[in-house]
Amino acid sequence: MSTLKKINNFVELRQLREQLKKNYQESLSNEIKIIVGMGTCGIAAGANDVMKAIIDELQRRNINATVMQTGCIGMCAQEPIVEIIRPGEKRVTYGRISPADAKRLIEEHVLQGRIVEDLVVATFEEGHPDETNFYKQQRLVLRNCGHIDPEKIEDYIARDGYMALARVLEQMTPEEVIEEIKASGLRGRGGAGFLTGLKWSFAAKAPGDKKYVICNADEGDPGAFMDRSIMEGDPHSVLEGMLIGAYAIGADEGYIYVRAEYPLAIKRLRTALAQAEEMGLIGKNILGTDFSFTLHIKEGAGAFVCGEETALIASIEGKRGMPRPRPPFPATSGLWGKPTNINNVETWANVPIIIRNGAEWYASIGTETSKGTKVFALTGKVKNTGLVEVPMGITLREIIFDIGGGILKDKKFKAVQIGGPSGGCLPEEKLDLPVDYESLTRAGAIMGSGGLVVMDQNTCMVDVAKFFLNFTRAESCGKCTPCREGIQRMREILQNICKGKGTLEDLDRLETLANTIKDTALCGLGQTAPNPVLTTLRYFREEYEAHIRDKRCPAGICQDLLTYFIQPELCRGCTACVRVCPVGAISGEVRKPHVIDPEKCIKCGSCKETCRFSAIAVK
Template sequence: MQLYRSHVLVCGGTGCTSSNSEKIIAEFDVQLARNNLQNEVKIVKTGCFGLCAEGPIIVVYPEGAMYTMVKVEDVKEITEEHLLKGRIVKRLLLSSGHDAKDADEASSSLENSEFFKRQMRVALRNCGIINPEQIDEYIAYDGYKALGKALTELKPADVIEILKKSGLRGRGGGGFPTGLKWDFAAKQPEGKKYVCCNADEGDPGAFMDRSVLEGDPHSLIEAMAIAAYAIGSDQGYVYVRAEYPIAVKRLQIAIEQAKEYGLLGKNIFGTDFNFDLEIRLGAGAFVCGEETALMTSVEGHRGEPRPRPPFPAVKGLWDKPTILNNVETYANVPVIILKGAEWFTSIGTEKSKGTKVFAVGGNINNTGLVEVPMGTTLREVVYDIGGGIPKGKKFKAAQTGGPSGGCIPASHLDTPIDYDSLIQLGSMMGSGGLIVMDEDSCMVDIAKFFLEFTVEESCGKCPPCRIGTKRMLEVLERITEGKGEEGDIEKLEILAKNIKASALCGLGQTAPNPVLSTLRYFKDEYMAHVVDKKCPAGVCKSMMKYVIDADACKSCGICAKQCPVSAISGEKKVPYVIDQDKCIKCGVCMEKCPFKAIFKNV
């Protein structure tokens, strides 16, 4: 066994991989060999640390020093200064939070930064800590212990009882109690049953499931085996997005390692429990994340939803009882089995227990992945952990729940976030995407964006979704082009109500939510578009124009030279003018004017 005096953890998540972490690892190998350190220092590729905005991220132990935005060229300095001479490279340390003045302070910079200090990591417990391609490291952090405990000490009914008591609710959307779901399936007559995992994460901006798959794939395998034991199944399927190549690869490696160790297969832990797991690649459609469509797709058909009931727990995959949970839900299960239901219920709010992972994006400083106890306020997530809005701009709204959710305005910043409070606000938890918008965002435009997504992704099986959302989008397009008519807002409301009431699956039923919630909190903005033909945020192009201030204009002619469509004309000593018919509103003239004489007129 080889012991190392230092471990260098390099993030291998999708975010950091796309900013060259693979090359950084290769460079470390070269530099370590050059300095003859390869037997003292170990390079470990881990999953996502969560602070994707600052990537690529490297953490050096035993000091725990966290380096951010590391470039390949920096590797030489880290090796020669930190690894060889023990001097922490301060200029690369995590800058947000606090300035580490000396090595002692820096040594705890990872745990001490505001970003990590306020988080509580349950589902992401191993992400960024273990090497996801080494089953031994997962086992070292109590991996597969919960499965062992379940198989050798607990009856299937006990497992379900613990889950029920824990109050764990589905992390993928609706928030249905997981224990209850398992109970339904367990109570079906014995015979072939299936355990499925929904890893078809399709909401724009959401990537928590990807991070678990990439950073801790064994926790999913373990949880699915526990689920199979609880309901009496021996076969599982993970339906994972084909657009997540790293996640698919690591999950594949993890499944193979688990099979090698006999943690998947026959007679697991010497009992008569058998379980096998297979990966199914997603078909690339958003609707395949809907549970009935997902199962249809696993069966090899075109992914379209079907009416419920019968619910999957009764008639699911190949008409057999099936449970389907999302990745984050499963990631919580082993910890609950090990630490007990009471521990889990001690976290969170009355009806929402545990923690929730949010993928925070949009107009925010610390873009990335955060896990906080349920009941944390939006303000804490946005300002304390997220580091606030760039350029000191004002918070306008946060969008949660993706295309099925809605917007939360600034007046509700202090609402504790849980399943029920979000529903009350007209949004929903969804899978946990959280998009922050600043004062320059147009809420009508945001609603249009999400509706465009739904129209594009509607499978077309039921008319309310296929035709209804299209009609809503047409009205919204009209409004944003300054051609809104009186009665348009009412039309949107009626359409929304009808689609909600009559669409076949959850996606259609929730598709009008982005429009409804923006109408609820930002009706004045809609009115400004429809009645005054103005976009207060200056986003909707057809409603704003660039104007030259005749007094400030020095007739230098720079704007006319820069204009790509030659819409600006003028001559010496006479202020220049923009021909509004020709102007394409690109904004170049405003950017280039040396006298700040051009401005947006909204």
Template sequence: MSIYRGHILVCSGTGCVSSGTNKVVDGFKSNLDSNNLENEFLVVETGCHGFCEMGPVAIVYPEGTFYTRVTPEDTEKIVNEHLLKGRIVKELLYSPPQSETKIPSYKEIDFYKKQLRIALRNCGYINPEDIHEYIGKGGYEALGKVLNDMTPQQAVEEMKKSGLRGRGGGGFPTGLKWEFASKSESDKKYIICNADEGDPGAFMDRSILEGDPHSLIEGMIIAGYAIGADEGYVYVRAEYPLAIRRLRTAINQAEEFGLLGDDLLGSGFSFKLQIKEGAGAFVCGEETALMASIEGKRGMPRPRPPFPAVRGLWDKPSNINNVETFANVPVIYEKGADWFASIGTEKSKGTKVFALTGKINNTGLAEVPMGISLREIIYDIGGGVTDNKKFKAVQIGGPSGGCIPEELLDLPVDYDSLIDAGAMMGSGGLVVMDESTCMVDLAKFFLNFTQSESCGKCTPCREGTKRMLEILERITEGEGKEGDIELLEEVGESIKLTSLCGLGQTAPNPILSTLQYFRHEYEAHIKDKRCPAGACSSLTTYKIKPELCKACTLCKKVCPVSAITGEVKKLHEIDPEVCIKCGACVEKCKFNAIYKG
């Protein structure tokens, strides 16, 4: 085995791949080769390091120098300056927003300071396609401990003691779910991983599959031993080709090492694992619909009880958790349930991974202890709102979640606090909105998604979401009327109470939460025929401020429909009947003379 003087870790998750990581990797290898350094420095393609806004990311070890937005052209400079001459390439280091400070190590960057990585512990640090690197970080030691030192019942009790709750949305206690399945008597049981991840903007599970697939495999094997299952399925959407490829590679490697298959580690316990690719239906994130899809049926929920722990896949007892939940499992048995339970809050133990998207400076993945405030996540880790605009709200929990306003930014992030505020943890999507976001339009966006993804099996969800969407469309088109707000609330509450599955029951959450905190925006749309954020085109007109207009004709030249009249040094005007409200004039005006009225 070669001993290298240093390593270059290059983020090769989907986000960085889309930004050109593959060419960056080729650039490093080519420049190392041309300088006869290929035997001194190893280029390692890792999973997502989390700081997606700054990708592609490359970290040079042993120094730990953190290079951001690396291009193929930059690789020559890094090799020639840093690796050959020992001089850090300062212009490629991270600089915080509104600062010229260059930070050489990721450990000093605010984005990472308040994070505690458990589920993401290996993402960005190991080659996910090399089982040796996972084992080198302590991988599969927890499995050996469980198989050799614990009975299945002891394994269940340890999980209950940890306080881990499902990270897929509902937050049901993992140990209790395992116990239900373990007590079901059957000749066959299944462990299922829900890697469907259909929420818009969510990519937590994908990043774990791409960056540390063996942690999922080890967690599923331990769960199988605990409940008495000898077979498992990973249900992952086909839109995740890189995740599927790396997971398949990891499964093959685990089988070659005797960590999957018959008589694992001489314990007498056998476990096999296979992948089921889903077609991308959002409803298949619901566990009973997911199982129907694995069975080759149309993915539609069924009534519960019986619950999957009693009658699940092919009518056999089954346990379903998501990727992040399983990724926590090995660490719990390695470090102990007491250690894990010491993190977080009384009822929400451990950490949670969030996908930071929207109008936030530091987009990416962040794993934080439960109980941290939304303000800390958005401002300390996320770097605040883009373009120095005013924070308005944060949508947490995806289409099933709710909007949290500025006055609740100090709310602790845990399961119960979020539910009390009208939102939910969900899978971990966190979308930040600024003052330019119309909350009525936002509610319409999420409801349009859930309505189009409804399986149509139950009337409340199928018809109720359709009627609510029609009302929201009328309101944003300037045709709202008295009583629409009360009707939205009435229909929304009815859907929550009567829908068949959890997806239908939570579909009205974005509407109900925006009505709770931003009712005045709905009223402005209905009563004043005005969109306060200027986002709804039917309720928006563009006007020119006479005192600021310099009559330079730039706006007139850029208007695609000739809606602006006026000559040089003569006041310009916008014809509202002709204007298509494209906003081109606003962007072109150098004097901020054009505004939305």
């Protein structure tokens, strides 16, 4: 790594940016670039081996090319992803690359300039990636992900990094910064969607010499990974956002609270922090001004509830991560009792671009009340899983079908769970709902941190509700009665229903209990934990009733309600099923139709999987 020089003032910063930009442009016109997606998603899919194969192959063939790592590009389903840019040519994105494919890419594309069509995911002109990369996306927060090496501050600066910081320090008062953020309409991306500028103004106005800013990087929703991707792919954008926020509220110290389960994000944050410190962008008298800021990275132990502000603060203070009642809000009494402003990763990462492009520009994106873009983690039974960044107000249908490519195996869409375990399950008739804070809340879901789990026809909604309750039951901090005891009881009712032991009165009991928990729990975790139950009851009540009245699971998921039987007209008596049945429930003569003893059957499904004649049915 190059030794970084301290930047003493605004002029030096601008000079450096110009230099780096020039270097980059020059490199584009005379170097072959090979970019490997090295986010956690890429590495998990085998990007390390691909990277190694590429380097080995280049060495073996003595080819002069720049190999660069980058963060998550967003097309997680396509990982490992390799991009190749030859001077003056299009950027070509290849997906699902194996080490063997990598050698092919070098042979055909790098050496001979021939695009390997069967591996291509996308191509676009360099310089206009955002419009073409993933249809209908608008990548503001993820603008650098896939384009820079997250471990190089130079790459960030070359793409105008830290220019927003320079602008606020040079030209704006703290009040003006807050007004700018207010005017942009940016709302917290962590869940509740509180107006960020307003929140900052509370901490700014709170009396006290010592103030803190905190970045909540305790991304706990199962299936949500946008914050991790930002930290892995563009850590400096978070740092810059925090610096601007700290300047605006008058804080001189900050913490990034990041879950220990994100080792790569932690590593890249630490690298970024060390680089920023070395260049004097974090530390004393930043860019020669009076503004000083120190930043700590605090690893959390991964309790879901530590995403709640007051629990997070308790955790940083070394206490058990448990929420406390608000008020006092952290803005007046937060970390160590000092005024504290907490925003999540995505919120902070929005800040620099708002400052750079102006509030008016930002506010032009999105809807009346929900401005800008939102990053969603699109998962479940959808073709293109991954990270997508879309303008607010886009419909769920556009995200799932246009960007996500529709349901896997072209099955029928059933529901989408939005907002994580505290969110709600929305049915098909809500597909044209515009994605903004208010519409989602009205529909019984929440924006949350932006998890989107798509479910197909084979999903049992009672089972889904139970799944999320299992999660919140285990992740409740145990402090308040409704959450600690109530979730357990909701779960027991659902378990009974799934076993066919439910009654219609149970549904009333469940609904009453769910509403009471929502009304009375201490923190956001408890208040939203009943959402999966309430939304599935609201949109899929008939499915509950089928479990109760007909003792039937329409999706065929709840095992206790299934019966396996052999259709005699299809059975050839091959005895394959007899051999796999673990409990000896199947009998019959060879070459004659067999039967399953329902008393013995444990509904494991092995026979059904084994049968070559589709003779085994479930009802």
